[in-house]
Amino acid sequence: xxxxxxxxxxxxxxxxxxxxxxxxxxxxxxxxxxxxxxxxxxxxxxxxxxxxxxxxxxxxxxxxxxxxxxxxxxxxxxxxxxxxxxxxxxxxxxxxxxxxxxxxxxxxxxxxxxxxxxxxxxxxxxxxxxxxxxxxxxxxxxxxxxxxxxxxxxxxxxxxxxxxxxxxxxxxxxxxxxxxxxxxxxxxxxxxxxxxxxxxxxxxxxxxxxxxxxxxxxxxxxxxxxxxxxxxxxxxxxxxxxxxxxxxxxxxxxxxxxxxxxxxxxxxxxxxxxxxxxxxxxxxxxxxxxxxxxxxxxxxxxxxxxxxxxxxxxxxxxxxxxxxxxxxxxxxxxxxxxxxxxxxxxxxxxxxxxxxxxxxxxxxxxxxxxxxxxxxxxxxxxxxxxxxxxxxxxxxxxxxxxxxxxxxxxxxxxxxxxxxxxxxxxxxxxxxxxxxxxxxxxxxxxxxxxxxxxxxxxxxxxxxxxxxxxxxxxxxxxxxxxxxxxxxx
RNA sequence: CGGGGCGUAGCGCAGCCCGGUAGCGCAUCUGCUUUGGGAGCAGAGGGUCGCAGGUUCAAAUCCUGUCGCCCCGACCA
Numbered sequence: 001x002x003x004x005x006x007x008x009x010x011x012x013x014x015x016x017x018x019x020x021x022x023x024x025x026x027x028x029x030x031x032x033x034x035x036x037x038x039x040x041x042x043x044x045x046x047x048x049x050x051x052x053x054x055x056x057x058x059x060x061x062x063x064x065x066x067x068x069x070x071x072x073x074x075x076x077x078x079x080x081x082x083x084x085x086x087x088x089x090x091x092x093x094x095x096x097x098x099x100x101x102x103x104x105x106x107x108x109x110x111x112x113x114x115x116x117x118x119x120x121x122x123x124x125x126x127x128x129x130x131x132x133x134x135x136x137x138x139x140x141x142x143x144x145x146x147x148x149x150x151x152x153x154x155x156x157x158x159x160x161x162x163x164x165x166x167x168x169x170x171x172x173x174x175x176x177x178x179x180x181x182x183x184x185x186x187x188x189x190x191x192x193x194x195x196x197x198x199x200x201x202x203x204x205x206x207x208x209x210x211x212x213x214x215x216x217x218x219x220x221x222x223x224x225x226x227x228x229x230x231x232x233x234x235x236x237x238x239x240x241x242x243x244x245x246x247x248x249x250x251x252x253x254x255x256x257x258x259x260x261x262x263x264x265x266x267x268x269x270x271x272x273x274x275x276x277x278x279x280x281x282x283x284x285x286x287x288x289x290x291x292x293x294x295x296x297x298x299x300x301x302x303x304x305x306x307x308x309x310x311x312x313x314x315x316x317x318x319x320x321x322x323x324x325x326x327x328x329x330x331x332x333x334x335x336x337x338x339x340x341x342x343x344x345x346x347x348x349x350x351x352x353x354x355x356x357x358x359x360x361x362x363x364x365x366x367x368x369x370x371x372x373x374x375x376x377x378x379x380x381x382x383x384x385x386x387x388x389x390x391x392x393x394x395x396x397x398x399x400x401x402x403x404x405x406x407x408x409x410x411x412x413x414x415x416x417x418x419x420x421x422x423x424x425x426x427x428x429x430x431x432x433x434x435x436x437x438x439x440x441x442x443x444x445x446x447x448x449x450x451x452x453x454x455x456x457x458x459x460x461x462x463x464x465x466x467x468x469x470x471x472x473x474x475x476x477x478x479x480x481x482x483x484x485x486x487x488x489x
Numbered sequence: 490c491g492g493g494g495c496g497u498a499g500c501g502c503a504g505c506c507c508g509g510u511a512g513c514g515c516a517u518c519u520g521c522u523u524u525g526g527g528a529g530c531a532g533a534g535g536g537u538c539g540c541a542g543g544u545u546c547a548a549a550u551c552c553u554g555u556c557g558c559c560c561c562g563a564c565c566a
Binding site for chain 1 (some may be wrong): 497528
């Protein structure tokens with residue numbers, strides 16, 4: 001049905017690229033590994049930003065902005081941190097170009113005294129700044145978020161899921177006590193979970209990362225893990241308890257009530273434009289993008305149908321009235337009255353772009369006081385009384401939102417398996433993919449071996465599921481509870 | 490960095506093996522007819538064939554080099 005979209009069953013990876021292209025979300029840039037986010041893709045990001053930003057503010061955070069460039073020396077202050085990011089940093093070494101016969105060239109005379117790193121994340125520059133902001137317990141907590149771009153020099157990239165430059169938000173908080181910082185870490189994890197489920201309609205598993213998957217410089221990394229339609233997991237957000245690692249590295253202390261000088265406790269948490277890729281892979285089908293109403297730039301599109309000027313005037317009057325009434329309800333509605341495209345073309349186009357609900361109105365509908373409503377998620381069409389439609393529109397959008405979540409949840413449930421033996425594990429991971437719960441002895445060696453042999457990694461040690469104790473599927477050593485495995489993006 | 494693929498009109502491709510005036514589909518423009526699931530007909534515009542050398546009377550095609558991108562792996566949100 002949809003032109004130019006490879007079916008998922010034939011080539012999932014190509015399908016993803018096709019949907020991104022056909023839905024006009026993004027395209028490759030002239031720079032390897034970077035993308036141009038087009039208006040449709042960016043609009044989705046803006047709705048994500050809007051919802052997350054509101055949730056951050058509701059939990060007491062403020063936005064601020066820190067520089068793109070980080071002095072090289074900053075990166076080396078926290079040992080684990082630099083080790084984690086050293087291999088993927090863009091480095092600014094010069095400040096000027098000069099003209100030559102071969103076009104412009106870097107002016108060797110402009111070499112920087114201290115090279116600058118394009119931020120891969122901002123802990124270092126933020127903690128260097130926080131040192132100046134914090135003297136007393138009265139200065140705490142500091143609850144700041146920034147919306148920014150970051151650069152990580154990746155070897156292999158994929159539109160939205162992994163690009164060299166991406167957009168994200170990063171929260172950085174400072175607290176007087178460990179408990180407060182841990183609570184903050186968990187609070188923000190829950191914000192991400194709530195956002196994923198309520199806005200993206202994307203069910204997630206919350207958990208803790210193992211040491212090898214942990215953020216460089218964190219004491220504990222919490223995450224939300226989602227499952228894509230091809231059975232691969234996607235890390236959709238992380239929240240880190242940083243302990244006192246950065247406070248010690250950057251000498252950030254405060255005088256407490258008891259008069260003692262103490263290092264502050266820290267958290268950081270982030271979610272990126274990768275979420276757009278996750279959103280796409282959670283709901284979309286072979287006809288293109290499927291968007292949950294809460295994040296859809298256009299929630300309802302009205303397609304008028306006419307055969308001549310008289311009908312056009314009649315139908316447009318009718319459509320405009322519906323448009324007005326829907327808009328008055330706060331619905332993001334669009335009337336597609338372009339005359340240069342036929343209705344069938346518009347149907348297909350809005351479908352591929354993922355508009356949750358389409359309304360077609362033609363002369364017949366005007367005569368009968370009806371509309372034809374079509375749901376993008378189920379592709380069901382229904383002739384309805386016009387007033388009833390308008391009346392129920394908000395409810396229908398809510399239902400679509402709820403149905404998408406329910407369907408995605410069912411998919412995750414159906415794709416989640418428990419295994420007890422390594423043999424079974426290998427079979428399931430190869431044949432079916434998906435989430436697999438299994439016992440693990442807690443050692444990095446066993447984890448590495450499983451990854452080496454099966455390409456599956458421990459996505460997380462689940463927070464909300466406890467299988468009870470058992471023995472490791474590989475080594476037979478004791479295991480406190482099953483952990484979540486999957487192949488991942 | 491390994492393996493594979495591709496650079497020819499805005500997009501997608503054929504042509505290359507076997508050298509001989511650069512083609513097809515979509516899109517675009519004009520006109521008429523159309524409009525309830527990607528319209529039809531007629532006409533029109535648009536390309537230094539990634540780049541640089543070489544072979545040849547003649548190169549998109551053969552040879553050498555080079556650049557770039559995509560896909561699959563190793564690293565990662």
